[in-house]
Amino acid sequence: MKRPELMDLYTDFLTSSPNVASALVFSEVLNKTFSHDAITRMLAQSELSQKEYWRAIKSIVRRIEIEDGVISIDDFIEHKPHSAENELICWHYDHTSGDSKKGINIVSFTYVNSQMEPIVKLPLGFELIRKDEVVTKTVKQKGKFVQKTSRKASIGKNELLRSRLKILTHQNNIKYRYVTFDTWYASAENMNFIVLNLKKHFVCALKSNRTISFEIDKKGKQKQWLSVSEAEIEPNRPYQINLKGVPYPLILVKKVYHNLNGTIGVQYLVSSDIELSASDITGIYKKRWSSEDVHRSLKQNVALEKMPAKKECSQANHIFASMLAQVKLECMKIATKKNHYALKRTILIKALQNAWLETQKLKELCRQKFETLPNFQPA
Known part of the structure; x- marks a missing residue:
């Protein structure tokens, strides 16, 4: 350049x-x-x-x-x-x-x-x-x-x-x-890439229509597949699950939120790190x-x-x-x-102080050349 x-x-x-x-x-x-x-x-x-x-x-x-x-x-x-x-x-x-x-x-x-x-x-x-x-x-x-x-x-x-x-x-x-x-990026392909190719872990939100299973039969196959929304899941409790298209176990946590307007929001979080607790998963996802x-x-x-x-x-x-x-x-x-907004305020206050001084100089010049300025006086 x-x-x-x-x-x-x-x-x-x-x-x-x-x-x-x-x-x-x-x-x-x-x-x-x-x-x-x-x-x-x-x-x-x-x-x-x-x-x-x-x-x-x-x-x-x-x-x-x-x-x-x-x-x-x-x-x-x-x-x-x-x-x-x-x-x-x-x-x-x-x-x-x-x-x-x-x-x-x-x-x-x-x-x-x-x-x-x-x-x-x-x-x-x-x-x-x-x-x-x-x-x-x-x-x-x-x-x-x-x-x-x-x-x-x-x-x-x-x-x-x-x-x-x-x-x-x-x-x-x-x-x-x-x-x-x-959920926009929570595809099985992305999950597998992070875990199998990069050797890292993920924590992400999961759509309620994703297919999961809790049980495995003696042959190592899933006994029953069902959507996340159909599963009986208690809030704030970690469940080890299998997700369709993902060849390793995940931890699933259900979060329930009570909104100010009286409605209830439900969110499903999953992680490839099966050692994490429910609070760990929630804390990482908040980031x-x-x-x-x-x-x-x-x-x-x-x-x-x-x-x-x-x-x-x-x-x-x-x-x-x-x-x-x-x-x-x-x-x-x-x-x-200081956060970004406090820093920006500090910068702008300095700029306004310089602008104020410049305004006073211009007012003085106006008095010299024009001899008058508006002068507010309360009645």
Whole structure:
């Protein structure tokens, strides 16, 4: 990358900016040491890779990784409702709202170290969903058959998950014991990959229609298969089960939640580590929410959604920069023991203090040149 120092400065700008990501504003903040065109060109260069991201954060990971570390996997949407569609910016199903949203779908890999104080939640890597195939379908609309086009990704989320985990484990040699994820990624293929290929364990949520068995006959075959929802399971008690498509035993725990509106929620958690207790499984799965914390902070503290770039490469490189800015914010959190929002408030208060001083200077200039200003006096 040409002018790599610009990327470092740009991540500092995202960390300190009040949720604005403008090349023009960035240039003015640096007293035009770099032109806004230079910054735009920097983002529009060839797309930065996960290999380069790893090189940037490797020394930090080595300081915070532990043998019992957890990698939390989740995806989220960077909303871009007014941007032109391309391979990155298109329509994706949003499980949080239950409908499709226009934006960039990002699969995140968050490293969680709960033994440090405060708890470390570090963006370890990420994958962008690229819907690079255009599919035409015939649908019936208002009594007529019409042609509709939509986009489809040639490489799906689950394939990206396995590929990235393989690199993090075998190439980057990251220390961790558990991988945690929700029902979207809880396929037998993913489970088997983590346990049999990576030699790690998982803790994840399970859909109620998954097929399980409790008993094994004398020949080693399952006596009865039934869906999770049909099984008689007591809450908060661990059960050793067999899951269809998984050739090793799992531990199943049922969680029951009483919501404020009077409804009852039921969640099933499973783990490949049969030595875990029910509370252990629940505690590890809670670390999955660290991904949600990172996603929220990316949007609110380092201007993830605020770059109005049009080119796919620039959009991808801005996401790369936002992830690095998030890592910087996490390092500041570790050093100061303050959360991201307290850190951001400290930065913005300093900025407002400087803005206040500049306002007073302008008021004084106005009095000298214009001789008057509005002066409120109560009746």
